[in-house]
Amino acid sequence: MLAFLPALSLAGFWMGGEAVLLMLSLSMPLLYMVAGDRGAALAPTGSVAALGADLVDAQGAQELADRMLHAAREAELSTACYVIEAAELDALARHFGQDTAETLRELMLRRIRTMLRREDLGVRIGDARYLVLLGPALRLDLETQLAVADRLQRAVEEPAETATGTHYLTACIGFCGLSRLPDGSDGAQLLEAAQTALADAQANGPSAVRAWSVGMRAERRARVSLLSDIDRALANGQIQPWYQPQLCTSTGRISGVEALARWLHPERGIVPPADFLGPLDEAGQMDRLSETILQHALTALRGWDAEGIDLPRVSVNFSATELRNPQLVARIRWELDRFGLDPRRLAIEVLETVIAESPEGIVARNILGLSELGCHIDLDDFGTGHASITALRRFPVHRLKIDRSFVSRIDRDEEQRRMLAAILGLADRLDLETLAEGVESAGEHALLAQLGCDHVQGFGIARPMPAAHLSEWARSHAREIAGARDLGRSSG
Known part of the structure; x- marks a missing residue:
């Protein structure tokens, strides 16, 4: 029964079903009590609270992706990885200074996290780049993944107020679901696939969103x-x-x-x-x-x-x-x-x-x-x-x-x-x-x-x-x- 809860939560939260989400929230403690220790296996080991980190390096990002993949496979569920680039942050840093840029970086991360469930993970992996890993879910089809990308993009592109004025950012997003990768793929491969999709999105203009495909691998190798x-x-x-x-x-x-x-x-x-x-x-x-x-x-x-x-x-x-x-x-x-x-x-x-x-x-x-x-x-x-x-x-x-x-x-x-x-x-x-x-x-x-x-x-x-x-x-x-x-x- 618990295997269905992440998928129902995902649909209720991302698709706007507040009533469904409220019902699940009220019933989940009872269900977890009935399930006993099985609930602990569904919780991703790389949660933000446990890590206490907002910015991670390349090695840290791969480790987080590995942990989320492990949690999803242990529960026989799925996950997805998103890499988001806020295009104008570097230019704003040069124009208004690093204090303004850092304020915007922190604001973007907070906005991204408000779009996520407790089981999801959002961190910064560069000056203008963010990583999102979705917690294990029963079904993460392309439509659902695109809906998540749309919500993340709208959160980042909302006008931002700082001491130096109102700023407008555009966000390109690349993402990859676990189902698109070969069996046995690790976190590094999941992260690379999302970054490859991001590069393709950036090549197609501002505010582009791209899902990873096998064809992109050949293009990346050629690059x-x-x-x-x-x-x-x-x-x-x-x-x-x-x-x-x-x-x-x-x-x-x-x-x-x-x-x-x-x-x-x-x-x-x-x-x-x-x-x-x-x-x-x-x-x-x-x-x-x-x-x-x-x-x-x-x-x-x-x-x-x-x-x-x-x-x-x-x-x-x-x-x-x-x-x-x-x-x-x-x-x-x-x-x-x-x-x-x-x-x-x-x-x-x-x-x-x-x-x-x-x-x-x-x-x-x-x-x-x-x-x-x-x-x-x-x-x-x-x-x-x-x-x-x-x-x-x-x-x-x-x-x-x-x-x-x-x-x-x-x-x-x-x-x-x-x-x-x-x-x-x-x-x-x-x-x-x-x-x-x-x-x-x-x-x-x-x-x-x-x-x-x-x-x-x-x-x-x-x-x-x-x-x-x-x-x-x-x-x-x-x-x-x-x-x-x-x-x-x-x-x-």
């Missing part, structure tokens, strides 16, 4: 293999920049190039950046990548100078991770001195979201330091983040890179054209240059020039290419510009 290949790729020079030209709309001349990382894999061919930049960041190798791309870009720039190719500037992307490096400004100054290049010929591309999340601190100091060094600062993907006009004035931004989503179909869509005109008007009032990304047609190119956009870049102009190919393209483009100019004179 691990990719990470090991990345280390060799960086050491062997397989990851290098390709360059995409940027044109001045007034003269048609090349005004610069953007250095874009490309992995030339000996077996897989060209690996798209979307497939390796995430794993590279996870492996803590972004600084190494930026150093590689910067050295190649400056080498290429000096080589184009030697060939007599007029190429004013090269742009290099820097992530938030790289911009938090306290030695960044000194390193770039040293590299520019080593190559004998004017700092004005290097543009640093910073995502709009980085500026929005980092109004002060090391990121802001690095951006200011790079600007004072003489480097140009480009605000990348403008319009897709949350940077305010105040932030634009606080940071030394030289140019707005307008995201492709605002450029697409401007020659056919009146509303899109008005939106772009408003962005260009804002940039003009703030005395900022503009560059439109993702230009794919002659119509878009022509209209951008008419609207007053300063520079354009996209497949409609040229695709990214190796440095040697860019030399050929630049010479060919210069001849076209000269020919058009001569034709204009003869026509006049």
